[in-house]
Amino acid sequence: MKPTRPTVAEINLRAISENYQEIKHFVGKTVKVMAVVKANAYGHGDLEVSQALTKEKVDYFGVAFPEEGARLRQGGVKGPIHVFTLPVKAQARLFVDYSLEATVCSLNDVKVLAGVAGGNKKPIKVHVKVETGMNRIGVRVQDLDGIIKAVGRERRLEISGVFTHFATSEEPDSPFARRQLNEFERAMRVFQRQGVEPELVHCANSGAILQIPESYFSMVRPGILLYGYYPARTMSQKVQVRPAMTVKTSVAHVKEILAGESVSYGRRFVAQRRTRIATLPIGYADGFPRTLTSKSHALIGGGKHPIAGTICMDQLMVDVGNSQIDAGDEAVLMGEQAGQRISAWDLADRIGTVPYEILCGISSRVPRTFVYS
Secondary structure, eight states: OOOOSSOEEEEEHHHHHHHHHHHHHHHOTTSEEEEEOHHHHHTTOHHHHHHHHHHTTOOEEEESSHHHHHHHHHTTOOSOEEEOSOOOTTTHHHHHHTTOBEEEOSHHHHHHHHHHHTTOSSOEEEEEEBOSSOOSSOBOGGGHHHHHHHHHTOTTEEEEEEEOOOSSTTSTTOHHHHHHHHHHHHHHHHHHHHTOOOSEEEEEOHHHHHHOGGGOTTEEOOSGGGGTOOSSTTSOOOSOOOOOEEEEEEOOEEEEEOTTOEESGGGOEEOSSSEEEEEESOOGGGTOOGGGTTTOEEEETTEEEEBOSOOOSSOEEEEEETOOOOTTOEEEEEEEETTEEEOHHHHHHHHTOOHHHHHHHSOTTSOEEEEOO
């Protein structure tokens, strides 16, 4: 059903496709690219983004959970899909039913997958996650021998890849990232001693793509970079990408208030003069954080106007002063209008977070609309 709500997240699929091509050109033809489309493609619409990138001949897709991979398969996505988190018994069958590639780092992970792989015609492909310093999931190098042998004993499991994840790749010349890379290379030597050569060796996230070319190996995993943002503001602009998401709505109501009158819960905004207040039908239930109260703006009628008063669950108010703004006018909370821009980084900086959280936080209540421009 076509969205009727004026509040939408408009996703520019051309921007994502062009961002992918820029990344592909930057890393070189011999390096594969895994498009990270977990968390609904960072809020951009996992199925639509994956379909667009399939047309660009992307090599792999990365998701967080098997349910995300199953959704892509149900939507017709045929490319390889790697699930980053560890398999649990209740989800294990999804790896077989939807031809998903799993992550393992313990004997229990191998056991869970072996329990459903027996009757499968094709082996379940697994990627061994190596612990190099993130201390989230992963097998330490000294325990790697046992995992490789355990997978090797299972006829219906096959080591397809080995990978790790950087903790500080967005920092310039990070000594810790170098330590992680050295530890990962030590893990690779364990595979070599065992006579196992995984087809896919990958550890470069967006930050490492930009700053640690020796970490590319056979495949890289861009996430935030695909959607038009660098993982840190301070990074030099080596790859030309542009944001793909615009969050916009339309003015629902405009009223005049007098000096001394207040707006919204807690009376946190009190007018210092006669002014006009525009009400927008978007709030924190839509993923526009309440913590942005008095810290952000809306682009309306070619002007940049401050949010007035506490952001509500479903609505927020904007002080538009004497500007000639009427009900029905477009209001942009994140994106561009008339040469002005509010980025996910702008919003993130004001509340002490990162653009990842801003993008992923736009809730499912906000319809996604897709353009190619």
